[in-house]
Amino acid sequence: xxxxxxxxxxxxxxxxxxxxxxxxxxxxxxxxxxxxxxxxxxxxxxxxxxxxxxxxxxxxxxxxxxxxxxxxxxxxxxxxxxxxxxxxxxxxxxxxxxxxxxxxxxxxxxxxxxxxxxxxxxxxxxxxxxxxxxxxxxxxxxxxxxxxxxxxxxxxxxxxxxxxxxxxxxxxxxxxxxxxxxxxxxxxxxxxxxxxxxxxxxxxxxxxxxxxxxxxxxxxxxxxxxxxxxxxxxxxxxxxxxxxxxxxxxxxxxxxxxxxxxxxxxxxxx
Amino acid sequence: xxxxxxxxxxxxxxxxxxxxxxxxxxxxxxxxxxxxxxxxxxxxxxxxxxxxxxxxxxxxxxxxxxxxxxxxxxxxxxxxxxxxxxxxxxxxxxxxxxxxxxxxxxxxxxxxxxxxxxxxxxxxxxxxxxxxxxxxxxxxxxxxxxxxxxxxxxxxxxxxxxxxxxxxxxxxxxxxxxxxxxxxxxxxxxxxxxxxxxxxxxxxxxxxxxxxxxxxxxxxxxxxxxxxxxxxxxxxxxxxxxxxxxxxxxxxxxxxxxxxxxxxxxxxxxxxxxxxxxxxxxxxxxxxxxxxxxxxxxxxxxxxxxxxxxxxxxxxxxxxxxxxxxxxxxxxxxxxxxxxxxxxxxxxxxxxxxxxxxxxxxxxxxxxxxxxxxxxxxxxxxxxxxxxxxxxxxxxxxxxxxxxxxxxxxxxxxxxxxxxxxxxxxxxxxxxxxxxxxxxxxxxxxxxxxxxxxxxxxxxxxxxxxxxxxxxxxxxxxxxxxxxxxxxxxxxxxxxxxxxxxx
Numbered sequence: 001x002x003x004x005x006x007x008x009x010x011x012x013x014x015x016x017x018x019x020x021x022x023x024x025x026x027x028x029x030x031x032x033x034x035x036x037x038x039x040x041x042x043x044x045x046x047x048x049x050x051x052x053x054x055x056x057x058x059x060x061x062x063x064x065x066x067x068x069x070x071x072x073x074x075x076x077x078x079x080x081x082x083x084x085x086x087x088x089x090x091x092x093x094x095x096x097x098x099x100x101x102x103x104x105x106x107x108x109x110x111x112x113x114x115x116x117x118x119x120x121x122x123x124x125x126x127x128x129x130x131x132x133x134x135x136x137x138x139x140x141x142x143x144x145x146x147x148x149x150x151x152x153x154x155x156x157x158x159x160x161x162x163x164x165x166x167x168x169x170x171x172x173x174x175x176x177x178x179x180x181x182x183x184x185x186x187x188x189x190x191x192x193x194x195x196x197x198x199x200x201x202x203x204x205x206x207x208x209x210x211x212x213x214x215x216x217x218x219x220x221x222x223x224x225x226x227x228x229x230x231x232x233x234x235x236x237x238x239x240x241x242x243x244x245x246x247x248x249x250x251x252x253x254x255x256x257x258x259x260x261x262x263x264x265x266x267x268x269x270x
Numbered sequence: 271x272x273x274x275x276x277x278x279x280x281x282x283x284x285x286x287x288x289x290x291x292x293x294x295x296x297x298x299x300x301x302x303x304x305x306x307x308x309x310x311x312x313x314x315x316x317x318x319x320x321x322x323x324x325x326x327x328x329x330x331x332x333x334x335x336x337x338x339x340x341x342x343x344x345x346x347x348x349x350x351x352x353x354x355x356x357x358x359x360x361x362x363x364x365x366x367x368x369x370x371x372x373x374x375x376x377x378x379x380x381x382x383x384x385x386x387x388x389x390x391x392x393x394x395x396x397x398x399x400x401x402x403x404x405x406x407x408x409x410x411x412x413x414x415x416x417x418x419x420x421x422x423x424x425x426x427x428x429x430x431x432x433x434x435x436x437x438x439x440x441x442x443x444x445x446x447x448x449x450x451x452x453x454x455x456x457x458x459x460x461x462x463x464x465x466x467x468x469x470x471x472x473x474x475x476x477x478x479x480x481x482x483x484x485x486x487x488x489x490x491x492x493x494x495x496x497x498x499x500x501x502x503x504x505x506x507x508x509x510x511x512x513x514x515x516x517x518x519x520x521x522x523x524x525x526x527x528x529x530x531x532x533x534x535x536x537x538x539x540x541x542x543x544x545x546x547x548x549x550x551x552x553x554x555x556x557x558x559x560x561x562x563x564x565x566x567x568x569x570x571x572x573x574x575x576x577x578x579x580x581x582x583x584x585x586x587x588x589x590x591x592x593x594x595x596x597x598x599x600x601x602x603x604x605x606x607x608x609x610x611x612x613x614x615x616x617x618x619x620x621x622x623x624x625x626x627x628x629x630x631x632x633x634x635x636x637x638x639x640x641x642x643x644x645x646x647x648x649x650x651x652x653x654x655x656x657x658x659x660x661x662x663x664x665x666x667x668x669x670x671x672x673x674x675x676x677x678x679x680x681x682x683x684x685x686x687x688x689x690x691x692x693x694x695x696x697x698x699x700x701x702x703x704x705x706x707x708x709x710x711x712x713x714x715x716x717x718x719x720x721x722x723x724x725x726x727x728x729x730x731x732x733x734x735x736x737x738x739x740x741x742x743x744x745x746x747x748x749x750x751x752x753x754x755x756x757x758x759x760x761x762x763x764x765x766x767x768x769x770x771x772x773x
Contacts, residue, residue: 057647058646058647059643059646059647078651079649079650079651080649082647082648082649082650083649085647086647087643087644087647089643093640093641093642093643093644094640094641094644095573095577095640095641096640097576097577097580097581098573098576098577102576105561105562106569106572106573107644107648108561109561109564109565109566109568109569110566110569110570110644110645110648110649110650111566111648111649112565112566112649114563115560115561115562115563115564116561118561119560119561122561138580151644154644
């Protein structure tokens with residue numbers, strides 16, 4: 001189910017985005033994500049995926065370019081843009097001395113959600129993510145997977161229209177990963193938008209409506225899996241290539257050198 | 271095990287280097303300039319404090335022996351405190367313990383080397399701190415004073431020996447879960463306890479906060495043992511008596527050796543127990559019956575207070591400075607109903623303590639945010655977030671110092687007014703400095719926050735001292751109070767000038 005209509009603004013529109021540290025990390029990147037879709041960003045290590053997303057959620061200031069979130073200028077009106085977004089990083093940052101329930105109360109308060117509404121949502125999320133037995137325990141002894149689920153619950157408690165996740169499956173066991181996938185899928189089915197980076201190509205292949213491939217700070221390919229296969233010159237339909245083959249071909253083509261291909265293979269292996 | 275000793279010493283050196291350079295890539299020349307400037311400054315300070323003692327001979331009177339022994343005990347308590355910190359950290363530093371314990375080397379030998387390395391580290395630090403005083407005494411009183419370095423090393427060895435035994439005993443008695451907290455509190459109390467004890471004694475006997483007053487007082491000198499007693503050997507060793515130095519050195523080595531023999535074989539068990547004790551599940555009582563409505567600002571403030579309240583280690587580290595308020599509180603209590611200027615003494619102590627406490631709390635709230643990305647992506651401006659955090663700090667200061675101000679107001683309303691204003695300004699200044707030099711860190715790094723910015727540390731300390739001096743002079747009603755106030759404003763202006771946030 002999609003909330004997007006012909007006149008509705010895209011969930012995210014990034015134009016001419018640039019960011020340099022010691023060298024360019026994001027280089028004149030254009031990216032559009034439609035409302036209500038599950039969009040996955042792929043790319044080798046150091047391609048600029050995380051830097052792009054950190055600029056989108058307001059954690060980094062771009063050197064140039066524009067960011068629009070559902071029509072709201074993310075650079076000139078960051079508070080309004082943040083109100084409808086949520087960010088989950090690969091390293092869950094939660095408070096060891098708060099319980100999951102207290103954490104969700106805190107996040108609900110930060111986003112100005114009515115206490116009663118936030119509480120009801122928190123109960124549901126804790127149930128869905130199997131956190132109920134630990135809901136009133138401090139997070140200090142939690143495993144990486146449990147911490148990631150608490151962080152995800154925090155991102156969902158204010159029902160953001162756009163949720164941005166950076167490698168959310170890193171360090172999760174199979175059971176936890178499935179729960180997170182289910183919650184994200186339901187989030188999209190409810191008409192909201194998910195943008196996610198991942199190195200797990202199988203996740204991107206199964207979950208994403210569209211996939212973007214970033215290399216050298218630029219978007220080198222974008223579309224459905226079949227679109228990407230066509231762009232890579234791989235067969236579509238019966239006997240079609242895997243996303244891994246497609247991804248490696250796209251990145252190697254972009255790099256244009258044996259060194260670039262080796263780096264891409266290394267990234268895919270990671 | 272020579273290679274392991276080299277490895278430990280290399281780590282200790284890099285730790286020290288990181289502390290001196292705040293982890294930055296400071297060039298060797300810059301570091302050398304800073305070290306030389308600091309050394310010159312410390313020698314000037316030492317000259318003003320001890321140069322006139324350079325003529326003290328090898329056979330001093332009892333009063334001198336009491337004062338030197340008291341000062342040595344004060345230094346030794348600080349060495350013991352530092353040694354306990356190091357030993358506790360060695361138990362809980364898991365980054366290389368996993369490697370060591372899973373390797374085929376004998377753990378008792380490895381930990382014997384590690385305790386010896388701690389001893390070398392404590393000795394070096396003690397010698398460094400004592401160096402300006404010993405050098406000044408040697409320059410003006412002769413080379414015999416240089417023998418004091420050996421005495422200092424022997425004292426450090428004894429401190430490490432006792433620290434290793436004490437910490438291991440704590441492990442045996444209260445278990446690994448509580449040892450970390452208790453050992454660090456004990457270390458801090460030992461460090462502060464002797465100073466506070468002397469101050470309390472000084473208040474009782476002389477009505478002042480001066481430690482020397484009580485050490486050199488007639489009753490203490492009268493009950494002290496005869497000058498021929500072995501009790502004075504440490505003092506005699508520090509004064510350059512060769513026999514006393516030999517005795518001290520022998521005792522220090524013996525104690526350290528015995529301690530290593532006792533503790534090293536148990537160290538591995540303690541380390542393994544510590545590693546297994548970290549993840550604990552603490553259940554909170556509050557039910558999920560109701561989320562409380564609050565504005566985002568109120569939520570942030572509440573979160574800061576909750577996190578602080580629930581972390582006894584942080585509470586102990588933050589509020590440890592309040593231990594130093596005990597003597598002035600006692601002085602205030604004694605001043606009740608009586609006249610005199612003792613209340614005026616309280617004003618700078620309160621103002622100084624407020625500045626130091628606010629600096630620590632501000633670091634926790636501003637730099638020690640454990641979920642910085644969550645807060646930064648919340649729909650609030652950065653100004654609103656910082657304002658809420660500053661409010662949390664100032665609220666805590668209000669809570670801690672209001673009882674003191676109320677009590678002081680009953681004795682001297684004017685002093686209470688000056689102290690209240692001084693506390694507010696000093697706390698705000700320390701918070702402002704932390705805002706200027708904020709750098710993201712983990713709350714668990716609280717004790718090492720000073721290493722993140724030397725400028726911030728010195729600015730925070732000097733601005734608190736300057737406002738304390740301003741308040742002290744203002745309490746006496748002199749217009750000279752404006753002078754240290756101008757210095758404090760100058761420090762704040764300099765902090766803004768060097769503000770890395772502007773870069």
